[in-house]
Amino acid sequence: MKRLNKILILFLCIITCIPMTTYAKGVYEKPTHLNISIQKNEMEEYSHFTLSWSNPKSIQDKINKGIPIMAEIDLKNNGDPWHSEAKKPLVQIPLEKGAKSQIILDENSFATVKEFNVFLSNYSFRVRYRLGNTQSDFSSYVSVGLRPSLKNVSSWAVENLNQANKLGLVPNSVKSDLKSPIIREEFAHALVLAYEKKAGKVASLSSSGFSDAKQSYILKAKELGFIQGVGGNRFNPKGKITREEMATMVAKLCQTLGKEGHESQGKFKDDGSISFWAKESVYKMESLGLIKGYNGRFSPKKTSSREEALIVAYGIVNLK
Numbered sequence: 001m002k003r004l005n006k007i008l009i010l011f012l013c014i015i016t017c018i019p020m021t022t023y024a025k026g027v028y029e030k031p032t033h034l035n036i037s038i039q040k041n042e043m044e045e046y047s048h049f050t051l052s053w054s055n056p057k058s059i060q061d062k063i064n065k066g067i068p069i070m071a072e073i074d075l076k077n078n079g080d081p082w083h084s085e086a087k088k089p090l091v092q093i094p095l096e097k098g099a100k101s102q103i104i105l106d107e108n109s110f111a112t113v114k115e116f117n118v119f120l121s122n123y124s125f126r127v128r129y130r131l132g133n134t135q136s137d138f139s140s141y142v143s144v145g146l147r148p149s150l151k152n153v154s155s156w157a158v159e160n161l162n163q164a165n166k167l168g169l170v171p172n173s174v175k176s177d178l179k180s181p182i183i184r185e186e187f188a189h190a191l192v193l194a195y196e197k198k199a200g201k202v203a204s205l206s207s208s209g210f211s212d213a214k215q216s217y218i219l220k221a222k223e224l225g226f227i228q229g230v231g232g233n234r235f236n237p238k239g240k241i242t243r244e245e246m247a248t249m250v251a252k253l254c255q256t257l258g259k260e261g262h263e264s265q266g267k268f269k270d271d272g273s274i275s276f277w278a279k280e281s282v283y284k285m286e287s288l289g290l291i292k293g294y295n296g297r298f299s300p301k302k303t304s305s306r307e308e309a310l311i312v313a314y315g316i317v318n319l320k
Contacts (some may be wrong), residue, residue, distance in 0.1 A: 028136040029056040031071070031101075031127040036142045038118050041105075045242050046118050048106035049144060051125050055099055059129060069095045073103065074138060075110050076124040082137075083110070092130070118145040141191045157307040164314035169193045174306045182309040185213060185237035187246065188221040191253050194313040195224060198257055210235035226252035241309070244278035244300035247291050250312060251281035254288065257317050261288040268298040275300065290315045 018282045033054040041047040051073065055063075062069055073091040076082045083090055091109050095101060105125075107116050116123070126141040150161055150170065154250050161178065164170055171189045174182070182190075196203055203220040210218065214237040221227045230236045241249075254260060261284035268274070273284055282298060285291040293299070 017298065028129065028131075028134070029058050030056065030075070030136045031129065031139040034125070034127065034139055034142045036083050036123075036125060036144045038144060038224065046105055046116075048116065049125075050104055050121070051127075051142075052100060053127055053139065054101040055101055059095070060097070062100060062131070063095055063097050065133070069129055071095050071101060071103075072106070072108075072128050072135070074126045074128070075113070076141070077113065078122050082126075095129070096146060116131070139177045150175050150178055152180075154307060157282075157311060160311050160314055161307060164310055164317075167197055167276045167314070167317060169197065169313050169317065170299050170310055174310070178307040178310070179305050180304045181240050182306040183237065184227075184239045184241055185215070185218060186306065187241055187249065187304075187309050187313075188227050188237075188311040189215075189217045190310055191226060191249065191316070192220045192224070194316040195253060195257065197317050198319070206310075213237040224253060224256055226250075226256070240303045242301050243291065243298065243304055244275055244282055246304055246309060246312065247285045248278050248281040250285050250290055250316065254290075254316065254319070257316070259288065259316075260284060261286075263287070268293050270298055270300070273300055274298060288315075288319065290319075 031053040035052045037050045038046050039048050039050055059069060070092050071094075072084075074082050074084045075094075076093075080086070089111060091103070091105065093101075093103055105116075107113055122143055122145045124141045124143040126138045128138045129136040145211070150165060153161055157178070157288060161170065165175075169190060171186060173189075174180075174186055192203055204223050205216060205219040206223040209222065209235045210229055218227070218235060218237070227235070230239070251261075263283045264287050268282075271279075278300065282291070282300065286293065286298075
């Protein structure tokens with residue numbers, strides 16, 4: 001008899017547990033049909049995302065009964081771990097009635113993301129429900145953006161550099177750090193790429209190179225006539241470039257392309273600091289919009305970063 005009672009009690013426990021388990025699973029179904037889209041601000045810049053998803057009927061029923069349910073949005077940036085795995089705060093919003101939910105996400109949504117940049121990063125999002133101290137599983141994730149091929153880029157240069165990269169104007173040697181000063185061989189390479197894109201043909205090679213620079217793009221640059229040596233049949237390929245040197249090289253290449261520009265009537269505040277051999281080129285390139293000043297000054301002796309120089313090369317391709 002005692003044995004029968006034990007079996008009966010065990011049976012009743014199993015029967016009691018089955019509906020509870022089924023009920024809990026039904027309440028905590030996860031979100032489905034996630035969708036992500038990129039949005040622009042009033043300046044026509046990509047600045048935020050719209051994330052939407054579908055709520056299963058079990059969740060809708062709870063909301064309709066007035067039970068407060070939160071949606072938690074998780075983020076993963078490139079190869080970093082999910083925010084939830086790294087114990088970082090998630091974005092939380094109270095769910096409203098309806099089969100669909102939506103949220104706008106920008107750089108203020110996640111405290112650990114300084115700037116959303118769809119050209120240089122890949123973002124993944126997923127959603128789960130929270131009811132008190134319990135939550136559902138996360139949904140499947142959706143991703144948007146690009147894996148970075150250009151690194152250490154200023155926000156103001158991103159869009160132009162990505163367009164330049166798509167056109168093949170960014171040498172592989174500079175892609176890992178775009179804020180570093182550009183050197184002579186890198187700028188020569190970028191200008192050759194710009195010439196070939198603009199002219200629609202491959203540049204010819206010079207029959208004679210430099211003793212310290214024999215790359216094909218250096219030979220092309222020499223044949224095009226926009227680079228010179230530094231004496232002793234040397235090019236000094238690792239040397240940095242000043243802004244007035246850059247203007248001179250660009251002016252010579254533009255002349256080859258039939259885009260000379262004109263000397264401006266106005267003068268930079270630091271006109272006296274511009275070397276006499278560079279002045280004509282500086283003002284002609286300024287008239288074409290390729291190399292500009294800042295606060296009325298040209299800063300001729302300042303070196304240029306890779307991103308600044310590559311945007312100049314990109315500007316050559318876009319000359320009308």
